[in-house]
Amino acid sequence: MRIGDIARQAGVSTRALRYYEEQGLLTSARSPSGQRIYPESAVERVRLIQQLFTAGLPSRIILQLMPYIDTGHGSPEVFELMAAERNRITAAMADLAAARDALDRMIDIANQPTPEHCPALREPPWAPYHPAQATAADPTEAVLVRSGEAGTA
């Protein structure tokens, strides 16, 4: 299979495939004229690479994992690396959940039938849960944002 076939089946650009090869993540045989030739398994490999990229692993790290992926045999350092990345991913999921909750709180408050969303009645929807010790009227309250023009033309 040539590069375009792999690209289509894996859903990436040919540029990405050449980049992966450049980074040492992917290797290809060459036809007599110099074109890259891949086995079908390359499609799965590329999908794995994509998955790891999506999870935020940089190519450097993915490269470290490759020896295990290829041989099924890993050094202790590789295992530590996998465990560390697993932890990073779990932490990232928690961060995402927290941000989603913040958005949810904003949305929920917007949907509550409080009369005209009176801002004086609510806590800021983005405040964390500690009870916000009375921020006695401080002299500087000039924290507003200018929303320019939305222009949803």
Added chain:
Amino acid sequence: MRIGDIARQAGVSTRALRYYEEQGLLTSARSPSGQRIYPESAVERVRLIQQLFTAGLPSRIILQLMPYIDTGHGSPEVFELMAAERNRITAAMADLAAARDALDRMIDIANQPTPEHCPALREPPWAPYHPAQATAADPTEAVLVRSGEAGTA
């Protein structure tokens, strides 16, 4: 409060705060000599901004959300935006979970007591679950990666 205080309390750099202001996400009053003065609420605001950045929202989008955050009153477009970003976050969490599962499968297989991790016996640990229709010996199997030197000096 001056910029250094906010930076410490919110756990970001002063450069970041000036960047937020530059992007319209944060406003400050100025002292007679031109120094930025913030109310205490700025700390919470910066933490929210950071949370949204961490969740992958670009400053452009955060800027769109600011009118609601400030006034508690949102246009329909802002609600759509919040819903869309909520969906993006949920999708990102699913991607992370999938990548973590892939890592888990790799780790699990490594810990199984198969004799010498014989690569001929196993499916690639990173293969998805469809049963991989017999990839009849294709002529090109040159998909190996060079791991350079690890050099954990």
Added chain:
DNA sequence: GTAAAAGTTGACGTTGACGTCAAGGGCAAG
């Protein structure tokens, strides 16, 4: 044979959230 489609290397461009100097001003302590 001829044109279109696909592949090659090389090299520069992009994007976003800052990091990092550079050069200078303001202000309390000693």
Added chain:
DNA sequence: CTTGCCCTTGACGTCAACGTCAACTTTTAC
């Protein structure tokens, strides 16, 4: 007065995963 710390604006650097264009060769379709 000087030392030291914090502040200011301005501007260039960074890093990663590609996008994109150029100039050219190979393969494919008719």
